[in-house]
Ligand SMILES: NC(=O)c1ccc[n+]([C@@H]2O[C@H](COP(=O)([O-])OP(=O)(O)OC[C@H]3O[C@@H](n4cnc5c(N)ncnc54)[C@H](O)[C@@H]3O)[C@@H](O)[C@H]2O)c1
């Protein structure tokens with residue numbers, strides 16, 4: 475799969491996804507005509523990074539300890555200092571290899587270094603390949619709040635080789651698939667049915683099934699992002715599960731990972747929406763998440779409606795105690811409901 479997406483604000487972004495396609499990465503990066511390449515990578519994929527850095531002819535490879543704690547303004551500053559040390563100029567391309575935390579941090583740093591240098595994202599987690607590295611949102615956490623500081627800036631290239639997922643442990647592998655389920659649940663009934671059929675193969679990490687899921691994620695996400703780059707309209711559909719999911723992450727002090735938080739959030743939002751989400755849609759989402767082996771039970775210490783409501787309303791527009799939230803009107807169709815603290819409490823009971 476090799477597609478180009480045209481954006482109104484940020485020119486062109488290319489998405490290349492496949493199996494065993496790493497040998498094509500140097501040519502794809504060279505096509506951006508870089509004046510120097512710097513690789514930043516998660517330490518967890520160091521052997522792969524060393525190989526790719528050599529093949530890319532990178533002038534440096536900067537290791538980062540991935541995980542939510544790397545998404546900090548101070549870490550963006552350190553990365554910028556490394557870029558300066560490596561004499562990165564406006565023409566330098568920053569290639570980021572890692573999960574969503576590394577691609578968020580690198581995308582953000584690339585967006586502000588010298589007012590913006592080109593960035594290539596190479597996701598190594600299912601979550602990053604299916605969501606985080608797609609669509610041009612990037613950023614860091616701040617003041618205990620997720621993604622408080624960030625930019626909208628498309629990567630020049632997203633290059634994903636599903637072989638790179640091989641070293642990922644089972645839990646994060648499964649949890650990343652939550653983002654594909656989320657998209658299909660509100661955007662595409664056919665893709666949802668296909669995911670139901672693929673679920674056993676996905677649960678045993680079959681590479682062909684994984685590639686198909688990543689391709690679906692790219693098609694669904696880029697479809698809404700091209701239509702709505704800065705999230706004024708249809709892109710809001712991608713927030714299904716995230717109103718409550720992000721609040722759960724924040725309340726947990728970022729110890730709850732993003733995938734399970736969104737899985738818990740999707741089901742809680744279906745419950746909070748009352749009769750708006752048909753039982754059939756709700757139970758198919760729950761069943762698919764179970765088939766994929768994702769934990770969807772909210773831990774008792776996080777089932778605190780007042781605390782979750784405070785987090786949920788910190789970064790969203792609340793009108794008269796009501797928070798707009800996208801939920802499925804049926805599988806593959808979305809609608810907006812208004813979350814209240816009362817409905818949230820009911821969903822947690
Ligand atoms: N920008 C967006 O639009 C967007 C969308 C969704 C999620 N996100 C963000 O993505 C982040 C979560 O991403 P994630 O789940 O990839 O987390 P992550 O980057 O923390 O990766 C998960 C863990 O796997 C390790 N790892 C990564 N690749 C590996 C590999 N191939 N083999 C072995 N270990 C590997 C990492 O070191 C880390 O410990 C969150 O911060 C979330 O906010 C952003």
Ligand SMILES: [Zn+2]
Nearest residue numbers: 605653732736
């Ligand atoms: Zn998400």
